[in-house]
Amino acid sequence: METVTHFESLRPLWAVLVSLLAIPLILLSGERRPNLRESWTLLAAFVKAGLVWSLLPDVLDGRVAVTSLGTIVPGVELALRVDTLGLVFGLVASTLWVLTSFYSIGYVRGAGEHKQTRYFASFALCLSSTIGIAFAANLVTFLIFFELLSLATYPLVIHKETPKAIDAARKYLSYVLPAGLMLVLAIVMTATISSQQGLDFVPGGFLERTDASAPLLRWLFLFYILGVGVKAGIMPLHSWLPAAMAAPTPVSALLHAVAVVKAGVFGVLRVTGYVFGPELLQEIGVWTALAWAAGITLTVASLLAMRQDNLKRRLAYSTVGHLSYIVLGAALLSLASWKGAILHLIFHATMKITLFFCAGAIYVRTHRENISEMVGIGRQMPVTMAAFAIGSLGLAGVPGINGWISKWNLAAGTLQADEPVFLMLLVLSGVLNAAYFFPIVHQAFFRSSDEYPRFGEASPLMVVPLALTAVVSLVLGLVPNLGAHAWDLASKAAVAVIGGGS
């Protein structure tokens, strides 16, 4: 295994802060100068993405950037550390924020949303928290940003202020707040039982068998999974996510397909790989429980997705399913499954955000949300629906699109872990994916409808981002290592956690 060196750098801190600093500027610009306001968002998005990307060469060379901000509670520092896994998540979130920012502008102006200042300010806060989660060096820092993210998403879920949105926001809070408290409980317990000072994430885990009895460790693991599992949408903790689709579509796209839910999944990866570690999980034997929870979720979610007529809700259930692919990969604790999980964290993001972008574009042009009303839409919005087709093919696992690569690794991982039953679930879920996506594409292109007025494509601010993410999904499917070195990063992280040999 190659050596890892640490170096002090302020770049991780700036990557977190830049969108935080944009908030006062956004608020000051206000509703009266929307162009100025949006340029702050775009500027912050570009700078943030640039900072995160600038850390990529370091990570590839095994150099880990560290920012320490002093002690936050005795013995624990508020610290950022850009390790491989953190960088993967950071890259995904910050890059997609750039695209989502353009898309958001097109969307909120196209749909005439109210309180746009609050919307953009909350969005910026969400991204700061997300990067904070990605780069958090220890559990307490992670917790702080995790809770901030829960909070910052609340104004976005309630944004429309309709009774439906208010209900959704209540539901959202009633899921994420208890989850946050469970996480606090788990971290307090960890701080009490662990002999390791500082609660730093360590590849391969820092909890040890000698720290506590096996039943206590099992309880601890349960609390952790309850804590991060709500955001990761593990059943039965998932039902806030379909409800949260009441939010404007860019929110669903970036937060409820990428940032928030991936923060949950990322939490699962951190807990399994960097707190408990494969050895301890094998010993106390809880990984099977998590794997089964994930396996059941990914099957049931796919079944539920088929029953949804509302496009965004169908996408939401699909997200619940795909998040559990990643959780399953994490739980199986094999090299290939971890690699597949990390790859799926990236690839699912590009695909699912494409689909949400498409749903939003359709909504802005046609004000339709139901699949049954979208017959023949492909002929009127060909670019949008072509992107949609690419995204859905990828999620179903068709070779040539990036989803196939991560699924293949996950499948290999089930065999490496000697659990072929999960392979069957994966295949079944792939078929179900196809079953709930293809009819949409089919009816969009191959069934004509004259009863609807003609619509054109949405504004370029929306179409270009969705086309871009579709193309990225396609290109990464052919050359997964292009640009972000996704393949290398996933391998490195998996090796660090699981160990090289197995």
Place this chain on the structure above:
Amino acid sequence: MEWLHLLVRHWAYALTVLLILIGLHGMLLKRNLLKKLIGMNIFQGAIILFFIVHAYKDGASVPIWSKALGEHAERYMNPVPHGLMLTAIVVSVATTGVALALLSLIHKRYGTLEEDELLTALRADREEV
């Protein structure tokens, strides 16, 4: 008869407890606000007596230095509790004063000091909130 013996020996405690109970009974169970105040005064009086009783010594003199008794502290009663209780009495008078001021305000506003009538009046008083 053990308890009786105990009671006689510790009559000061028994008296304090009795007075405190009378006072508390007045404060908590009487339905008239003024009677509650009287209960409070009895209650405070009990505690003052408790201190004073403990300053007492059989056969000792008042704590004023005299040649005859000399510098033998045990021949004088303990002056400290007396001093303390002077202050406590001042405090209790002040408390009573504030309480009476409040009572007169209550009577002016609601025309009664009876708890039951006052509760009805309070429920009817919708001013603010």
Place this chain on the structure above:
Amino acid sequence: MTLESPVQIAFLAAGGVAHESARLVPNASDLPALILVPLIVGVFLVPLLGLLRRRLAYVTTLLILATYAALALTGLRTVLDGSAIHYRMAGWTPPLGIELALDPLSAFVMVTIAVIGLLVTIYAGAAVRRETPEREVAFFALMVVMLLGLSGMVMTADLFNLYVFFEVSSLSGYALMAVGHRKAVVSAYRYLLLGTIGASFYLLGVGFLYVLTGSLNMADVAARLGDLAGNPALSVSLVFMVLGLGLKMALFPLHIWLPDAYTYASSTSTAIIAPVMTKVSAYVLIRMLYFVYGADWSLSELGVGPVVAWLAMGGVVWGSVMALAQQDAKRMLAYSSVAQVGYIGLGLATGHPLALTGAILHILNHAMMKSTLFLVTGSVELSGGSRRLGDWKGLGRRMPLTFVGFTLAALAMVGIPPTSGFFSKWYLALGLADSGQWALLVLLILSGLLTAGYFFRVLERVYAREPREGAVQPAGEATAAMNLPVIALGAGTLLLGLFNAWFVGRVIAQALPAGLNLPGVS
């Protein structure tokens, strides 16, 4: 040897300073008395100047409290090395004389009182004139007397002297509570009765201690208690103390006076009384349990710890549930106080250094949060709004600055990191976990949900609802003088959270009683 009245205290303190030194520059050892001097001067000056011109009462109070706050901060800085300054009143040595002691714990609570007092005064300058114009001078005068009483309670090292200060602060508190809505006189009267029971129980506890030890000086009493551990009279005195102080700090189920008293008093009175009064009683309880009786004996051997801890937890749950059910903003906050005092009670009853740290941190924390929240309800009412939460819909846009403060304080109450509210619960939780109190730990964590329930309900209305037809709405943003303290205190919760490790290491670790050391802090 004991003091008869504040007047006498004034003379003694002034005389003491003069007597101790003809020096023009007082030195550090006079600080405990010096801190009280501005307040003592204020007790006379505020009503006198107020008689000349009403407005002068406010200006004088402001100046006096600023001096007081500066001196209190100086005091805190002086004792941060863990030392203590003992000041002997009029030169009498303890145990005969009365001693004022400034140690890190008392200095910390003093600074809390001073900062809250100063900020609320800034607010009161604008608010009292509108809320209760005819009582402006009386308000400021009473407030200074109350702060003097509280400061005396914090600093005195004499058990009976503490009782006197206790009553000084209480009596002015009753009077302040009676100012406000029409019903306030009734709730203030009830508060007076129960408060007197509390103070008298405390005095009875002192009586037993005096009978046992023949001393009233805290350190002296503590030293003499060593071989009395088995004496039933000692247990009785402790029980009376806990009951009496529990009543004054509104420890469940002795909180019954609190909701009405806080609801009907004027918002400015509540904003100064709610944050400091119950906290100082909690401080006295810490003083008694840890510095006089000794935690090992009182909490563990006698078993007071678990009883208080579970009652406190009961208070957390009960207060939060009742707060959820309220439609009146002030009553909701009042019940929330019952819950928050529960956290302090929980921390001080556990006997673990981390839990005690949480309790002490929460004293400052809750003082800041609760005064912010009460000040905001005051701002809403004084700007023409109502206390009914149903009428708070859409206020976020009408009073954006005011509600920035409210939101910060509410989030701190819920315990969202990195606000300070999170960290006091964090230390509490660590303390409970480390002492193996798993049931209390889980309840503590889950209680955050109830708090979230009643605060997010308000935030949702304030930010995401449109006002209904005919709702009583404030005219607009409150004045700058009213917003400044609100925002300063709200931001304070955030800053205290971010720098809590520094604060805990530098201040609270020094304030812990000997024998309790924080792990990880040297």
